[in-house]
Amino acid sequence: MKIKRRRGTIALFHLLGCARYGWERLRNRKFDAPPSIEIATVASNEGPYIAEWIHHHLSFGAQRIHIAVNRSTDHTAQIVRAIAQNDPRVVLVDGDAFDKPGASGFSIQTECYAQIRKSLRRAGQGNTVLLFIDIDEFWLPLNMTTTMPDWFAQSGWPVVATFNWLQVIGDDTLFEPTVKINLRGRFDALVKTAALVDLPVFGIGPHTVLSLWPARRQNGSDLRTGLRDPSRTQTTPDVPPPVFIAHRMFRSPVEYLAILGRDRPHEQGQPFKTNRFGYRVTRSSGEKVQIRLDAAKVAEMRADFAAFEATHSIDDMMRADRAALVRKAGGVLRRYLALAESERNEFAHQFSNLDIAKLHRKVTALERQIESEGA
Numbered sequence: 001m002k003i004k005r006r007r008g009t010i011a012l013f014h015l016l017g018c019a020r021y022g023w024e025r026l027r028n029r030k031f032d033a034p035p036s037i038e039i040a041t042v043a044s045n046e047g048p049y050i051a052e053w054i055h056h057h058l059s060f061g062a063q064r065i066h067i068a069v070n071r072s073t074d075h076t077a078q079i080v081r082a083i084a085q086n087d088p089r090v091v092l093v094d095g096d097a098f099d100k101p102g103a104s105g106f107s108i109q110t111e112c113y114a115q116i117r118k119s120l121r122r123a124g125q126g127n128t129v130l131l132f133i134d135i136d137e138f139w140l141p142l143n144m145t146t147t148m149p150d151w152f153a154q155s156g157w158p159v160v161a162t163f164n165w166l167q168v169i170g171d172d173t174l175f176e177p178t179v180k181i182n183l184r185g186r187f188d189a190l191v192k193t194a195a196l197v198d199l200p201v202f203g204i205g206p207h208t209v210l211s212l213w214p215a216r217r218q219n220g221s222d223l224r225t226g227l228r229d230p231s232r233t234q235t236t237p238d239v240p241p242p243v244f245i246a247h248r249m250f251r252s253p254v255e256y257l258a259i260l261g262r263d264r265p266h267e268q269g270q271p272f273k274t275n276r277f278g279y280r281v282t283r284s285s286g287e288k289v290q291i292r293l294d295a296a297k298v299a300e301m302r303a304d305f306a307a308f309e310a311t312h313s314i315d316d317m318m319r320a321d322r323a324a325l326v327r328k329a330g331g332v333l334r335r336y337l338a339l340a341e342s343e344r345n346e347f348a349h350q351f352s353n354l355d356i357a358k359l360h361r362k363v364t365a366l367e368r369q370i371e372s373e374g375a
Contacts, residue, residue, distance in 0.1 A: 035157060035196065036128045037148045038064040040116040042095055042109045045262070046135045047074035047321025048175060053135050054083055054090060055308045056178060059301060060139060061147030062131075063089060068112035070095030074324060075317035083312045109134075113204045117197055126198035129161070132209070133192050138178050138246040139163065144297040151220070151243055158218035159199055160209060162191035162225055164237050165247045169280040169288075174252045174366075175322060177302060181295050183246065187286035189232040191225065192245045207231035220244055236286040250280050253359055254366065257329035260350055271335055271347075278352035323370045330363045 039062050043050055050067070057065060069077040069092065077092065084090040098115050100106045113132050120128050129152060131139065139148060146154075152161065170184030195201070195209040203210040208231040217225050221241035223233040237244070250256050256279050260272045277283065309315055336344065336351060337360070344351075 033127070034149065034153065036063045036125070037131070037152055037194075038062060038066065038120075038128050039131045039133060040066045040068075040113050041133055041135060042068045042070060042112045043076050043080070043135050044069070044071045044095075045074045045076060045321075046072075047076045047079060048318060048325050049135055050076055050079050051083065051309060051312070051314055051318060052177065052305060053138065054080070055305050056138050056301075057148075058087070058089060059304065060141065061149050062139075063149070064091060065089060066091045066093055066116045068093040068095035068098070068116060070099055070108055070112065074321045076321075079312075079314050079317050082314050082317075086312055107206075109206060110204050117204065120197045126196070128197045129157075129194050130197055131161075131192070131194035132204065132206075133245065134206075136248045137165075137192060138248070139243065140166075140179070140246045141243045142240055142291070142293075143242070144179075144294045144301075146243065155218045159196045159215045160211065160217045161194045161220070162208075162217055162230075162233070163194075163220040163243055163245045164188060164223070164233060164241060165190045165192070165284075166240075166244050166289075166291075167282045167284050167286075168246050168248050169250060169282070170290075171248065171251045171255075174254050174326075176252060177305070178246055178248060179293065179298055179301050181293055181298050183291040183293060184288065185246070185291075186282055186284040186288055187221075187237040187240075187244070188247075188282070188284040189234075189236045189286075190284075191219070191232060193230075205231060236284065238287070240289060240291050249276075249282075253279060253354055254326065254329045254363060256354070257332045257359065257363070258325045261328050261332040261335075271339075272332065272350055274350070276350050278349050279354050281349075281353060326363065326366045326370060330367050333360060333363055 039057055054065060067080050067090070069080060080090065080092045084092050093112070093116060095108065095112050098111045099108055117130055120126070120130065133139065141151070152158070155161065165188035166185045167188055168183065168185040170182065190207055193208045199209070199215060200212040201209050202212055210230070217230065219225060219233060220243040221233065221237040223235055223237065225233050251259070260276060262273055309318070336347070
């Protein structure tokens with residue numbers, strides 16, 4: 001017993017020594033060249049949105065975007081491939097190659113994050129800062145001018161960077177662009193994380209990277225992340241920070257219906273998505289804010305996106321996937337209306353804040369329009 005305890009003590013001190021040595025190397029690291037600022041994401045049936053998301057992050061300086069497409073039945077992969085053929089900054093990754101259907105505790109999201117990071121390390125590209133975000137999350141500077149490399153340079157090239165969520169709750173129009181003059185929402189303590197690929201880690205989660213030793217975390221809101229829970233800041237931003245993540249978890253009412261119909265492995269057998277708490281209902285403690293973005297820059301970005309669509313010849317695929325989304329929304333609504341009242345009560349929170357009668361008329365009209373146009 002004493003020998004085992006002694007060995008354990010020696011191992012602990014060895015680990016602490018390695019950690020200190022490694023941390024000192026990272027803290028005092030001198031970059032021969034600025035790190036490449038890149039993004040890793042996972043996309044499943046994101047055809048209506050993927051092009052806007054790619055264009056947005058290229059516009060704000062992402063130097064490469066790795067998109068792992070998995071479990072998709074729409075044109076997501078084809079749209080990414082069409083863009084990647086013309087722009088080497090966009091990399092299509094086969095997310096299905098990493099899938100483990102039915103595996104207990106398995107997350108395709110974090111597995112794809114880990115595999116993209118691993119591929120960069122193997123390729124000798126450890127001098128890369130990788131931001132892990134989803135397709136409904138948009139890195140956004142308040143001034144509409146600062147790029148991702150600008151921010152990292154101004155922040156002294158942090159080993160780990162975090163950005164608070166803005167839960168966007170102001171979308172009314174179907175397929176409304178993310179960047180608009182008046183952006184409404186609630187700031188959240190939850191963050192999304194970017195980390196140097198060379199940083200030794202023992203885990204990557206949806207919101208954070210768990211390093212083997214404490215690493216300096218620069219937050220876009222200049223707030224501290226928790227020591228025990230680095231996936232959130234200790235307080236919620238009380239004013240709009242210079243940079244943040246616009247999280248579009250609701251979109252318009254019709255799109256929200258379609259979101260409720262999206263499948264997740266752990267939700268099999270459930271008629272609706274279970275991680276939504278009602279339309280525009282968030283658990284954020286932040287006050288509602290309205291952010292006014294530069295009108296000229298918003299107009300410029302929208303015009304640039306229209307040209308981006310035309311350049312890559314993706315209009316038809318996007319139109320088909322948007323029509324499919326409307327049909328999915330109609331299917332969700334009909335499924336909900338077909339439930340007995342007692343069954344509807346089980347999903348009362350998911351459908352709260354929705355005018356069901358008004359939505360039924362809206363979706364029916366949209367479906368008729370799609371049918372008449374032959375989409």
